Every structure is written in C-alpha cells, then in structure tokens.
C-alpha cells in the first residue's frame with residue numbers, strides 16, 4: 001500500500017472515460033491498495049483510479065470519518081442501477097480540487113452493482129453520505145467532475161480560481 005500523488009484539476013486524465021476491468025488480477029489489487037494508501041493519507045471520503053492517473057473503472061469509498069463502523073469499500077466496474085427522484089444537497093469536496101467545497105444537488109439514494117476484490121458481484125443500496133460518495137466517485141470514471149454539477153452562476157464565480165488550478169497543475 002503506497003500513497004501516490006493525487007492528480008489535480010487541469011490534468012487531462014480527469015476528463016477521460018475509464019476502461020472496464022477485465023479481470024481482478026494482481027494489477028487491480030495493487031491499484032486498489034494504492035488508492036487506499038492515497039485516500040488515507042489525504043483523509044478523503046473517496047478516490048477514483050483516474051485521480052492517481054489510472055484510467056480504469058475502479059473507485060473506493062471510505063466514510064469511516066462519518067460512521068465508525070464503515071469499512072473501506074472497493075467498487076470495480078460499478079454500474080448505477082437506480083437513483084431516487086428525491087435529491088439532496090450536500091457540501092462536496094474533491095481531492096483533485098484542493099480547498100474547494102460547494103453544495104451540490106444529487107439523488108438522495110442510489111443502488112449500485114459492482115465487482116469486489118475477490119471478483120464477486122455485489123449490490124448495495126446507499127443513502128446519505130455513502131450515496132453521495134458513490135455518485136461523486138462514479139462520475140470520475142466517466143470524466144465528469146463535481147464542478148460540472150454546480151450552477152452556471154457558481155461556476156462563473158469560480159472561473160478565476162479554476163483557471164489558476166489548471167495553470168498550476
């Protein structure tokens with residue numbers, strides 16, 4: 001388990017559509033291990049493979065900061081099966097946007113299917129912070145970022161700050 005550096009907004013890898021995982025082999029297990037090491041060091045709620053520069057459909061979620069019984073969960077080839085019509089507003093951040101936090105609307109609940117580290121499929125119904133983290137990380141696999149979900153007004157207000165981030169990265 002090694003902490004890798006997190007890719008910051010402006011790096012084109014964050015806009016790529018990630019490739020499905022064909023087999024849960026050593027390479028994928030090492031990838032998940034590195035994601036975990038990186039997430040723990042960065043103290044985030046979730047991390048997707050492209051955020052460490054790997055364009056594979058893999059992300060991890062760790063909501064243990066909010067729920068001490070929660071375990072780190074790896075999602076390989078996740079599919080969003082269902083989302084609730086009801087939306088919720090939560091403050092979100094993203095490790096690829098240091099220091100940027102904004103309220104974002106997303107579905108309040110989600111049903112997701114994915115493969116685990118043993119290669120077995122599982123389904124999960126999530127709400128609250130877990131649903132939020134899953135939907136945020138899932139977006140990363142399609143090259144979508146939380147700024148895309150902000151209102152046009154918010155994005156206009158953030159334009160200067162985002163430009164600076166792109167220039168530094």
Ligand code: NI
Pocket residue numbers: 093094095096136137140
């Ligand atoms: Ni993110």
